[in-house]
Amino acid sequence: MWAGFGLRLDLARPPPQRDVKQEQETGVRITVLASMRNEGPFIVEWVCWYRMLGFTDIVVVTNNCTDHSPQLLDALQAAGWLHHIRHDIAPGQRITRAKLAAARDHKAVRRANWLMVCDVDEFLVIHRGNGMIADLIDLGPEPAYLGMSINWRVFGTSNRRAFEDRPVHRQFLYACAKDETKSRFIKSIYRMAKYFGGIGEHTPRRFGFEKAGKVWGEPGMIWVNSAGHKVARWAPRDRYMTVMPLGGVTHEVAQINHYQLRSEESFSLKKGTLSPVGLENRYREVYFEAANAGQEVDTSAFRYSARFDALYVAAMALPDVARLHALCCADHVKAIVEKAGGRAEDDPRYAAFLQTAAEMAKGAADFPAAPQDQSNP
Numbered sequence: 001m002w003a004g005f006g007l008r009l010d011l012a013r014p015p016p017q018r019d020v021k022q023e024q025e026t027g028v029r030i031t032v033l034a035s036m037r038n039e040g041p042f043i044v045e046w047v048c049w050y051r052m053l054g055f056t057d058i059v060v061v062t063n064n065c066t067d068h069s070p071q072l073l074d075a076l077q078a079a080g081w082l083h084h085i086r087h088d089i090a091p092g093q094r095i096t097r098a099k100l101a102a103a104r105d106h107k108a109v110r111r112a113n114w115l116m117v118c119d120v121d122e123f124l125v126i127h128r129g130n131g132m133i134a135d136l137i138d139l140g141p142e143p144a145y146l147g148m149s150i151n152w153r154v155f156g157t158s159n160r161r162a163f164e165d166r167p168v169h170r171q172f173l174y175a176c177a178k179d180e181t182k183s184r185f186i187k188s189i190y191r192m193a194k195y196f197g198g199i200g201e202h203t204p205r206r207f208g209f210e211k212a213g214k215v216w217g218e219p220g221m222i223w224v225n226s227a228g229h230k231v232a233r234w235a236p237r238d239r240y241m242t243v244m245p246l247g248g249v250t251h252e253v254a255q256i257n258h259y260q261l262r263s264e265e266s267f268s269l270k271k272g273t274l275s276p277v278g279l280e281n282r283y284r285e286v287y288f289e290a291a292n293a294g295q296e297v298d299t300s301a302f303r304y305s306a307r308f309d310a311l312y313v314a315a316m317a318l319p320d321v322a323r324l325h326a327l328c329c330a331d332h333v334k335a336i337v338e339k340a341g342g343r344a345e346d347d348p349r350y351a352a353f354l355q356t357a358a359e360m361a362k363g364a365a366d367f368p369a370a371p372q373d374q375s376n377p
Helices: 021-026 040-053 069-078 095-103 264-268 285-291 300-316 321-339 348-365
Strands: 030-036 057-062 083-086 114-117 122-126 147-155 186-190 196-198 205-207 223-225 254-259
Touching: 030 040, 030 095, 040 057, 040 069, 040 122, 040 300, 040 321, 057 069, 057 095, 069 083, 069 321, 083 095, 122 147, 122 300, 254 300, 264 321, 300 321, 321 348
Parallel strands: 030 057, 030 114, 057 083, 147 223, 147 254
Antiparallel strands: 114 186, 122 254, 147 186, 196 205
16 A cells, blocks of 8 residues: 555554644635545545645535445544535436535535635646645635636546556646646636535536625626636626636646546546536547547646655544555455456455455554544534
């Protein structure tokens, strides 16, 4: 199991307290919200990433999972690292929109000064300053804008066929060009979430101007790109914005590293399944080829290596997290092999992950339970 560059997981180490430095210094709560299903092997990395950036709250909504990811998320929740909402979806319903709607009334969403919605394969990278969220958005008492949209940088497989238990942001380095159509897609971070009638995957919509006592275009009531420039020809009224208008695309200050495919094996699990957003069959060869066409090397995520490594090791030292992570990896390998018509027992990775989980369980039994973090109201 990956534990950083030569770093050993220390199961006896007590769990770290919730990182409230950002909130203590500014009084600002910044929440990231994600919808997930069967994403177990990738959860710890993603959670560490957004804690590292300075987000004060993480909310994850799951549905109908068949792997150990709900248990892993519960373990992280018990340690005070995130909030986990289970929201199973009946067949035929649009999954992502229903799950985001289910999160609207959660305290970490309702009380957030800033809210960002993104997926487990999307990593915010900030080029300005120290690369923290405070280096990107206006955390002052009267921000100059209501929301900010940040452009994607789409990464392909980087010729990696097999799934490996290593950080995604260090395996996949080849990205699509910044001037390609895919690079116009966006994710957003915004204020006053409770006044929006819809939380979307890319932007919110139906802002209640009358209820909020606001007028579009007045101070603080504009939308900007990640460079702080006003976005033209869009306001958060009846429609979502999914791509940045021409002339507003920028990756200079920040970008969303979208690891859209990961390895060929991991992508194989999506083939033939319906998109959770629109319930259409979009995971076809043309989808794969478009995302895998990038030839530009982008190592921008590597700027965070030292900070990430330390936090990842701390996360894996939390009670039961390492064991459940290993079981999620075993689940992922099993799904890959069985979809290809094989037997999981014939893949040495499956047995190795199960053995690791068993060793983690034995190691945890050798130490008394560490006190849990109760500082996350």
